[in-house]
Amino acid sequence: MISFNSVSMRYDDGFEALKSVSFDLAEGEMAFLTGHSGAGKSTLLKLLTISERPASGEVLFNGLNLARVSEKNIYKVRRDIGVVYQNHRLLSAKNVFENVALPLRIIGTDYREVVKRVRAALSKVGLSGSEKKFPNSLSSGEQQRVGIARAVVSKPSLLLADEPTGNLDPDLSRDILKLFEDFNQVGVSSLIATHDINLLDKNNKRRLTLSHGVLIDKSANIEGQSASP
Amino acid sequence: MFSHGRELTSALHEIIRKPLSSFVTISLIGISIGLPSIFVILGENFLSRLDRIDQSAxxxxxxxxxxxxxxxxxxxxxxxxxxxxxxxxxxxxxxxxxxxxxxxxxxxxxxxxxxxxxxxxxxxxxxxxxxxxxxxxxxxxxxxxxxxxxxxxLKWLERLYGVFSIIKSISIVFVVTFFIGLILVVAHTIGVAIQNKADEIELMFLLGATKSFIRRPFIYLGFWHGLGGGLFANIITQVSFFPLAAGVESLAQSYQSGFSFDRGGSEMFFLILLIGVFLGTTGAFLGLSKKMGEINPTRRGYSYK
CATH class of the missing domain: 3.30.70.3040 (Alpha-Beta Plaits)
Structure with a gap:
């Protein structure tokens, strides 16, 4: 599903965010990307959404080299990736339904189908009946659930999350993690960037540990899913 | 098609939601189109009169x-x-x-x-x-x-044509200047609207929206501003002709002339609307081309090695 081959990334100011990073994420696999603040976790996710381009190496997603995708075709890649952000990135002027429906509107889904799929996604994250509420009237945990519903509503093949539990207490973090595990159970590949030690200690998924842009650990998980060579 | 209809309605709601700023933009467009329109209609009336004078020359x-x-x-x-x-x-x-x-x-x-x-x-x-x-x-x-x-x-008629030709040239410069100013006003308005929605636009890009999908509501916003401005221009044009037309017609009657003032009719009405829509959407395109690049989350000008 994902393959990073000797990927380096340098920002315009000269800061080297990633240094020759290589790893694979198999189809249907769930892995954690961990490391200290500034280790390069967000940069790595940005390479997958083509918000940044690598300085060298190749980033393969479903066999496609993302470094070579032209600007006019970026949208095709992004439509197949669901992203959950730490700050939720919900639109405050739009209600829960409209927020979750946004990816479906973008791909031009029929309105009746939009209604069906938004309700299903909200039901999955435990927010049935909250369609007409506005983000500001929801708790932080509920807002994150809406963000997750929006990320999965268009049935992407890859789910990315950037510090999804960063603003949540341990109980809520566990609930959110459970949701990612549920989606993974139905075959959605997931890469979750986090430095939440409690979260990492409570599951048996593979960890990719970054330190100052270098991938220092690609440990295999207990379930035996293979790590990259 | 359904999606376009929704976007068009949504852009209209956007205008209604911000009545004051929308009114300012629409009235600016209206005045910018209305003033040249008044001159054009007056010129047409003058020309039609000139044709009759021709026949007596x-x-x-x-x-x-x-x-x-x-x-x-x-x-x-x-x-x-x-x-x-x-x-x-x-x-x-x-x-x-x-x-x-x-x-x-x-x-x-x-x-x-x-x-x-x-x-x-x-x-x-x-x-x-x-x-x-x-x-x-x-x-x-x-x-x-x-x-x-x-x-x-015919000497006086030649002179009259000469003066009219100068007025016509000045009017063209005047109209072009007004319209350029108008396009810039709409471009600025759309630019502000884009800036206010920068987070939403960036998110839509990240969710896989195409540029045309993101542009669409702003172009519709320009369309509504232009259409509203065209309507406003028609209103100020017709209202300003009430006292003027009455005065000109009563003067013509005192000279036993059958002259009646032509307010432009439905053709002029639709032409003004069309100009409004054209200028509104052109301004929107200009505003979009200026601002969209600043919001697109994909870093530009980065060369892959």
């Missing part, structure tokens, strides 16, 4: 005393057959003196003269009122046998 050909009425009539026919001539009227010396007697109180003086001093005259209305065309025609008419002299009363 003519070349007078005074014939030799020796020319007989039958010869004068034959010459009139010959002149009428020329392609440069629109209309010809032969006035014999007898008819001329009768007209003179009717229009003046100098009939007693004419009796003292003993004989009719007026020559036969041929009035010629040219096809073209262009000064060079008229000069060529006058020269050719003067050279004909039996013609004593030829005179025109």
């Amino acid at each position: 003519k070349i007078n050909i005074f014939l030799d005393e020796s020319v007989l009425v039958a010869e004068g009539l034959a010459l009139s026919k010959e002149i009428q057959s020329q392609p440069e001539v629109s209309m010809v009227r032969f006035i014999s010396s007898e008819e001329a003196i009768k007209e003179f007697q009717k229009q003046t109180d100098l009939s007693e003086i004419l009796f003292t003269l003993g004989q009719n001093p007026l020559p036969h005259v041929i009035e010629v209305v040219p096809v073209s009122f262009d000064s060079i065309d008229v000069a060529i025609l006058v020269s050719s008419l003067k050279d004909r046998d039996g013609v004593e002299s030829a005179a025109t009363n």
Whole structure:
């Protein structure tokens, strides 16, 4: 599903965010990307959404080299990736339904189908009946659930999350993690960037540990899913 | 199609949600289109009046005393057959003196003269009122046998055309300047709307929206602003003509003229709307091209090695 081959990334100011990073994420696999603040976790996710381009190496997603995708075709890649952000990135002027429906509107889904799929996604994250509420009237945990519903509503093949539990207490973090595990159970590949030690200690998924842009650990998980060579 | 309809309605709601700023933009567009429209309609009325004045403008050909009425009539026919001539009227010396007697109180003086001093005259209305065309025609008419002299009363008309041509040139500069300003106003308005929605636009890019999908609501916003501005321009144009048209028509009546003021009609109404829509959407495109690149989360100008 994902393959990073000797990927380096340098920002315009000269800061080297990633240094020759290589790893694979198999189809249907769930892995954690961990490391200290500034280790390069967000940069790595940005390479997958083509918000940044690598300085060298190749980033393969479903066999496609993302470094070579032209600007006019970026949208095709992004439509197949669901992203959950730490700050939720919900639109405050739009209600829960409209927020979750946004990816479906973008791909031009029929309105009746939009209604069906938004309700299903909200039901999955435990927010049935909250369609007409506005983000500001929801708790932080509920807002994150809406963000997750929006990320999965268009049935992407890859789910990315950037510090999804960063603003949540341990109980809520566990609930959110459970949701990612549920989606993974139905075959959605997931890469979750986090430095939440409690979260990492409570599951048996593979960890990719970054330190100052270098991938220092690609440990295999207990379930035996293979790590990259 | 359904999605376009929703976007169009949503852009209209956006305008309604911000009534004050929308009103300012729409009224600016309205005034910018309305003022030139008033000048254009006034100009059209002036031109239509000028056409009537044209018809009263003519070349007078005074014939030799020796020319007989039958010869004068034959010459009139010959002149009428020329392609440069629109209309010809032969006035014999007898008819001329009768007209003179009717229009003046100098009939007693004419009796003292003993004989009719007026020559036969041929009035010629040219096809073209262009000064060079008229000069060529006058020269050719003067050279004909039996013609004593030829005179025109067209000099003032040439001057009038000259003044009008200058006014027309100034008006074009005026209109172009207004319209450029208007496009910039709409571009700025759309630019502000884009800036206010920067987070939403960036998110939509990240969710896989195409540029055209993101542009669409802003273009519709420009469309509504332009349409609203066109309507506003029509209102101020028609309202400003109420006192003006009444004044002009009553002046025309005092001169026994059947002149009625033309307010532009439905063609002008739709033309103004169309100009509004065109300028609104053009401004939106300009605003989008300026601001969109700043928001797109994909870093530009980065070369892959």
